[in-house]
Amino acid sequence: MGELIKVGMADMNCTYHPGILTTLGLGSCVGICLFDTSTKISGLAHIMLPSSMQIKNNSNAAKFADTAIVKLIQDMIKMGAHKNKIVSKIAGGAQMFNFSDTSDIMRIGARNVIATKEILKANSIPILSEDTGGNYGRTIELYSESGILLIKTIGCGIKQI
Amino acid sequence: MSLTIDNLNSTQIDVLKEIGNIGAGNAATALSKMISKRVDMDVPKVNILEFRDVADLVGGPEAFVAGIYFKVSGDITGSIMFLIDINSCKFLIDMLIGGLDFGVIGEQLNAMQISALQEIGNILASSYLGSLSSLTGLNMVISVPSLTLDMAGAILSVPVILFGQVGDKVLLIETDFIEGSNHVKGNFFLIPDEESFEILLKSLGVL
Numbered sequence: 401m402g403e404l405i406k407v408g409m410a411d412m413n414c415t416y417h418p419g420i421l422t423t424l425g426l427g428s429c430v431g432i433c434l435f436d437t438s439t440k441i442s443g444l445a446h447i448m449l450p451s452s453m454q455i456k457n458n459s460n461a462a463k464f465a466d467t468a469i470v471k472l473i474q475d476m477i478k479m480g481a482h483k484n485k486i487v488s489k490i491a492g493g494a495q496m497f498n499f500s501d502t503s504d505i506m507r508i509g510a511r512n513v514i515a516t517k518e519i520l521k522a523n524s525i526p527i528l529s530e531d532t533g534g535n536y537g538r539t540i541e542l543y544s545e546s547g548i549l550l551i552k553t554i555g556c557g558i559k560q561i
Numbered sequence: 562m563s564l565t566i567d568n569l570n571s572t573q574i575d576v577l578k579e580i581g582n583i584g585a586g587n588a589a590t591a592l593s594k595m596i597s598k599r600v601d602m603d604v605p606k607v608n609i610l611e612f613r614d615v616a617d618l619v620g621g622p623e624a625f626v627a628g629i630y631f632k633v634s635g636d637i638t639g640s641i642m643f644l645i646d647i648n649s650c651k652f653l654i655d656m657l658i659g660g661l662d663f664g665v666i667g668e669q670l671n672a673m674q675i676s677a678l679q680e681i682g683n684i685l686a687s688s689y690l691g692s693l694s695s696l697t698g699l700n701m702v703i704s705v706p707s708l709t710l711d712m713a714g715a716i717l718s719v720p721v722i723l724f725g726q727v728g729d730k731v732l733l734i735e736t737d738f739i740e741g742s743n744h745v746k747g748n749f750f751l752i753p754d755e756e757s758f759e760i761l762l763k764s765l766g767v768l
Contacts, residue, residue: 425622425714537715
């Protein structure tokens with residue numbers, strides 16, 4: 401088993417095989433997992449917001465879907481990953497609280513997921529699988545050995561995608 | 562540069578601390594009336610934290626907690642969230658309706674227990690906001706509560722994202738209510754919208 405590397409909120413990290421990247425308690429945030437099938441270099445970003453464009457204070461690249469994905473790909477390439485071999489899995493984007501009037505901010509989870517997919521597509525990175533939406537939190541672990549993404553919840557079981 | 566949590570001066574932080582203090586005092590009184598018992602409180606701690614440190618304060622991102630969320634409207638707009646650890650929840654529900662029968666993590670609360678917890682949140686938030694309203698002379702109304710029980714990190718993502726739209730830090734008021742040998746530990750997030758933050762500080766005479 402590889403070393404377990406924690407990624408915090410609005411944070412990102414990459415690892416060589418056999419490291420395991422994890423992020424705990426994803427809510428409306430999205431965990432973006434990138435995996436190079438040839439070198440087994442993997443990366444994980446825990447993003448909070450869809451776009452850095454609409455926000456003045458945007459110095460932290462890991463906070464936004466658009467900047468995090470680009471930075472994560474760059475970091476992985478620096479470590480020796482091949483861009484055309486990188487695939488992705490995504491999890492999170494839940495709506496934690498229910499309100500009858502679904503304002504933009506309450507739908508932030510869904511917006512994060514949409515933005516993540518658009519930006520992955522723009523960077524020609526296929527999405528192999530996803531576990532998004534719902535109204536519950538997720539802890540995820542990305543195994544660089546197999547590219548398996550393990551998803552743990554409270555009350556909604558454990559699964560692999 | 563607009564005013565955010567990231568660039569407050571020490572006077573402004575002191576004033577926010579004092580609001581936290583008075584608000585929590587009122588909330589403790591309300592709680593005491595509700596359960597007909599004496600409730601003491603520790604001096605609230607006001608923390609301005611980096612995102613990554615927030616979850617550690619409540620027992621880590623995977624701790625099982627209850628979040629009660631309200632929208633605020635009126636002269637200022639924004640949100641309020643209470644975060645209560647699961648043991649404190651059990652104690653509060655037991656106090657209010659008694660005969661508590663849940664313990665397993667992940668087990669659903671029944672409708673009565675959820676309702677009780679929402680009502681507790683409602684009373685705490687109302688008393689908190691009431692004191693803020695009388696201090697500032699601003700009119701504030703809270704929405705009906707929305708309750709979620711889940712991992713702390715997931716619940717915290719909601720206030721953190723709201724704060725994240727304008728800055729990189731979170732304002733958190735930590736209160737400790739004490740009834741006999743029982744401690745009810747609550748964390749309280751006051752999240753004014755960007756424009757409302759200035760209105761709030763102006764009305765308190767520190768801007």
